[in-house]
Every structure is written in structure tokens, then in C-alpha cells.
């Protein structure tokens with residue numbers, strides 16, 4: 001299970017290519033899954049990647065892209081279904097690119113995710129028999145996401161649509177509800193689209209870079225039920241926006257704020273730099289790790305609150321902090337891990353690129369009366385080496401691309417006793433762990449996978465390292 005997705009160079013003149021015909025219909029058995037969630041089979045001794053399949057399936061596949069060493073297949077027919085296959089609980093699962101694994105039994109998803117971590121540690125990290133714990137599976141494998149950001153579009157009849165892009169395309173799959181979102185967000189999704197239509201606000205066209213409203217975002221505090229609504233628009237000129245925002249606040253008692261984010265750039269990035277609160281408040285309240293948090297609409301917060309908490313509990317129990325330690329939380333966001341951990345150490349320092357997230361982290365510390373914590377805005381690769389403290393523990397939780405090389409080099413110089421590396425991308429995590437563990441600097445004590453993203457191929461993992469004496 002879990003084949004890293006490789007795309008070998010295209011040797012157009014390789015004679016073996018001739019044995020593959022684009023458009024050919026072939027029958028194959030699926031025996032593996034890639035990191036991206038596609039099934040893997042073999043045909044004429046070479047690899048075929050097929051979305052929407054699962055190990056144990058015997059399928060008929062159209063070869064839609066043919067390369068010398070691999071082909072991309074499109075599932076045409078399931079000849080014999082794997083025992084791991086289930087009927088998707090989402091009515092648009094066959095089209096929508098939001099989830100990759102709606103057709104896979106949850107127990108098998110968990111097995112495949114743990115295996116993804118093991119494979120990455122072995123193949124990329126070079127660890128033999130890595131110490132990977134059983135995965136922390138989720139109690140609820142649906143209705144778990146606390147946040148949704150939908151691109152907007154128009155139907156041929158001109159109706160406003162919101163949803164996720166179709167697999168491998170920029171064609172929008174219109175949704176009125178999404179089974180992996182917190183169900184309390186669904187009524188807003190269906191009705192707000194209609195209001196945008198009634199207001200006559202132009203919908204952004206990414207090809208032409210014309211129109212106004214680009215995305216509709218919804219975020220909910222799982223424990224408090226408070227909801228934030230955010231519109232992302234090319235400019236702030238939406239007639240009647242204040243009235244409409246107030247109308248939404250009146251209509252949905254659980255909605256606590258409506259914001260407008262302005263993104264005037266021709267970019268794939270969702271949010272622009274400026275966010276204005278239009279009605280209500282700019283943040284929602286949430287409870288996490290026994291603490292109170294305020295979270296704005298555009299700042300990072302883990303999408304599965306309960307699972308993030310379950311991983312936090314593992315981190316706390318593994319670290320067994322005694323109260324005398326200095327802890328650095330690099331890539332700290334709004335203080336999600338920093339603040340619960342600060343209560344268990346002498347001093348905590350959070351580092352984060354986004355100044356808005358740092359401002360919220362500071363505020364969250366104040367809200368909870370936590371005074372032994374300091375936050376600093378800036379890139380970890382620059383800030384970490386300028387700190388004058390000697391940390392005992394460093395927690396890393398970088399974005400998917402992993403840590404900048406300079407961060408790893410600084411860690412190898414300052415040599416904290418322990419490093420916890422939390423990641424949602426096993427491949428980059430394994431790459432970075434290899435660097436930290438080379439020449440016997442650190443030892444991988446334990447890797448703890450957790451499912452933060454049921455129905456998708458993504459997996460979270462906390463790796464615990466100890467300095468070798």
C-alpha cells in the first residue's frame with residue numbers, strides 16, 4: 001500500500017511506449033494506493049494509476065495518458081468489487097474533487113494512511129522498521145470539518161453556484177450540502193448562494209479576471225456553534241453588502257460575523273491581504289485543549305477540532321513536561337498547540353509568519369490568563385536563529401512543503417533535547433526527519449499518525465525525536 005506518485009521523464013522515442021495505446025481499454029487488478037489517493041494496478045509490467053479504485057478491485061480501465069513507464073487510467077467498470085469498497089455517502093462523490101476516498105471503507109482508509117506514513121519514513125526518510133504507532137482514527141468520519149471555502153461560479157442558466165472543483169479540472173461541482181462539513185453549515189451554503197444571485201453581484205471569472213465575488217467561506221466553532229461567514233471579492237464595491245450582511249445576521253442566530261476579504265490579484269490563493277468586518281464580529285469563539293480561543297475567518301485553524309485535540313493529548317503525554325522546560329512552537333498559528341503546552345512549561349515562545357495570527361495568539365494567551373508565553377511574527381527560517389533562549393523542546397508544524405533547510409540547520413546547531421514534528425505531508429516530514437537524524441544527531445522515538453481528514457487521502461502525523469547523547 002501507498003506508492004509515492006512518481007512521474008518519470010517522458011521518453012517519447014522509447015519503443016516500449018508502443019505497447020501502450022492511449023484510449024486502450026484494459027482489465028487490471030488494483031493492489032495499492034498512491035499518496036494522492038489513486039489506486040495502483042499493473043498492465044504489461046508497468047504501473048497504471050486509477051482514481052476512484054481501491055486495492056482488491058478488478059476493474060476495466062481506459063488508458064487516458066500513456067507514458068513509457070506508467071499510464072493514467074479512467075475507471076470504466078468495476079468487474080469485481082474489493083471487500084474494502086463501500087457505496088459513497090456523498091451523492092456527488094464520483095464528480096467532486098473534494099474527497100478522494102468516499103468509496104473506501106473507513107477502517108481501510110485508516111490502514112492505508114498509517115501505511116502512507118510508514119512508507120514515507122522507510123523510502124524517503126531511510127528509517128528501517130520505523131516506530132509508527134496505531135493511527136488515531138476519528139469517531140465521526142463525516143460532518144467533521146469546521147471550515148469550508150467554496151469557489152463560486154454560475155450555471156448555464158445564470159444561477160450562482162458554490163462547490164468544489166471536479167477531479168482534475170476547474171469545472172465547479174455545485175453543492176447544497178457537503179457530508180464532510182459540520183452539518184450546521186449546510187443551510188447557509190444553500191441559501192447564501194441564492195442571496196448573492198438576488199443581489200446581482202457579479203461572479204468572478206478566473207480566466208478573464210473579471211467579475212466580483214470569488215469565494216464563499218464558512219467557519220464554525222464546534223464547541224460553541226458560532227459561525228463566521230466570509231465573502232472573498234475582487235474589490236469592495238458590492239452594492240447593498242451591509243444590508244445583506246445584517247440580514248444574514250438576523251436570519252441565522254448562530255452567525256456571529258460577516259467579513260469581506262479583498263483579493264484583487266490574478267492568483268490561485270484564496271485570500272487577499274485585506275479583510276473587513278461588515279457586520280457582527282470579526283472572530284468566533286471556540287474551546288480547544290481546555291482553553292478559550294478567538295479565531296478569525298482567514299487565519300489557519302486545524303479543520304478537525306476533536307482530532308487535533310486527540311493528537312495534542314498524545315503530544316502532552318509523550319513529552320511528559322515537568323514545568324521547568326523552555327518550549328519553542330515554530331509555525332504556531334493562533335497558538336493552538338503553544339497555549340495548552342505553555343501551561344506545562346516554564347516558558348513558551350510561538351513563531352509564526354502571519355502577523356494577524358500572532359495578534360490572535362497573543363489575545364488568546366490573555367483570554368486564558370497565560371503569561372509565560374511570547375509570540376513573534378516572522379519566517380521561522382529567520383527568527384529561530386536570532387532567539388537568545390536555549391529551548392529544551394521545539395515543536396514544528398510547518399505547511400505541506402515542510403521546513404526550510406535553514407530551520408533544520410539551526411536546529412542542528414542549537415540542539416534542543418527534544419523535537420516534535422507535526423505534519424500533514426508524510427513525504428516532506430520524512431525528508432526533514434532524515435536530515436535531523438543524519439550523523440546520529442537525533443533519534444526517531446515514535447511517529448503518531450492521526451486522521452484529521454476522513455474521506456480524503458490526507459494524514460497528519462506527529463514524529464517525536466530525541467537528541468542522541
Ligand SMILES: C[S@@+](CC[C@H](N)C(=O)[O-])C[C@H]1O[C@@H](n2cnc3c(N)ncnc32)[C@H](O)[C@@H]1O
Nearest residue numbers: 300302331332333336352353379380397398399
Ligand atoms: C500547518 S499550520 C500550523 C499552525 C498551528 N500549529 C496549528 O496547529 O493551528 C502552519 C502555520 O505555519 C505558518 N507558516 C507558513 N510558513 C511559515 C514560515 N516560513 N515561518 C513561520 N510560519 C509559517 C502558517 O501561516 C500557518 O499558520
